Amino acid sequence: MEMTEETKDAEPRLLKLKSKFSVPPPGRFIFIDPEDHFENTGNTFAVLVQKSVSHRKANGIVVPDNFPEIIEDWICRQIPASFIKDAPKNYDTVKRIILTPTVVQKATKAVLYGWRDGGRRFVDKDELDRRIGVCSKCPMNVDSSSCKSCNGMFAWIEEWFGKSDEDAKKTLRICRVSGILNLSHVYVPVKGLEIATAQHMIAKHPEHCWKRQLLDQTPEKKNADTT
Numbered sequence: 001m002e003m004t005e006e007t008k009d010a011e012p013r014l015l016k017l018k019s020k021f022s023v024p025p026p027g028r029f030i031f032i033d034p035e036d037h038f039e040n041t042g043n044t045f046a047v048l049v050q051k052s053v054s055h056r057k058a059n060g061i062v063v064p065d066n067f068p069e070i071i072e073d074w075i076c077r078q079i080p081a082s083f084i085k086d087a088p089k090n091y092d093t094v095k096r097i098i099l100t101p102t103v104v105q106k107a108t109k110a111v112l113y114g115w116r117d118g119g120r121r122f123v124d125k126d127e128l129d130r131r132i133g134v135c136s137k138c139p140m141n142v143d144s145s146s147c148k149s150c151n152g153m154f155a156w157i158e159e160w161f162g163k164s165d166e167d168a169k170k171t172l173r174i175c176r177v178s179g180i181l182n183l184s185h186v187y188v189p190v191k192g193l194e195i196a197t198a199q200h201m202i203a204k205h206p207e208h209c210w211k212r213q214l215l216d217q218t219p220e221k222k223n224a225d226t227t
């Protein structure tokens with residue numbers, strides 16, 4: 001199992017989920033097997049374990065007796081402490097988040113489709129700068145340890161938008177709440193964001209988040225919004 005020096009020294013025990021029936025972020029159960037970096041997914045924990053075991057057997061990789069516990073521990077090390085049973089004090093999950101390329105691509109694609117279906121419009125420069133400023137100071141603006149560089153994804157977004165902001169590329173990473181590459185949704189007007197954002201996701205963003213503030217607005221305020 002991949003563990004940081006900190007976790008080896010300070011947290012040798014295997015972490016447990018508060019409930020295996022609550023789906024953790026990003027909305028499904030994911031386990032990237034440290035043996036071969038294969039991404040297993042499941043809508044339930046049981047399905048995830050079953051698929052992860054099958055994958056190992058099919059590839060001749062040893063399946064330890066406590067494999068379900070190992071998977072559970074791995075999941076706990078990627079998600080907010082609020083999902084973990086008896087989470088260690090001051091447990092810093094933000095630094096442990098692993099957003100897989102598949103998750104990031106899927107979440108970002110929804111934004112690009114929202115932009116397209118919302119009329120292919122962009123926010124003005126002031127609003128763009130405001131959003132970039134908020135994201136760049138937000139603790140949820142994180143790097144992905146399974147996707148070392150965002151350059152490939154940035155090029156993909158540029159193909160869609162036909163432009164990008166060089167300064168933004170230096171500071172914007174991935175939104176840990178949604179898995180979206182921040183360089184994408186900062187450009188998108190409210191209409192496109194509404195198309196791309198599930199209602200239940202809005203309140204998961206921190207209160208300082210520009211997106212939460214915009215999507216939490218009343219219909220009257222939205223109509224007045226020029227972005």
Ligand code: SF4
Pocket residue numbers: 134135136138139140141174175176177178182205206208209210211212
């Ligand atoms: S939570 Fe909001 S402000 Fe923070 S990174 Fe995500 S989109 Fe940006």
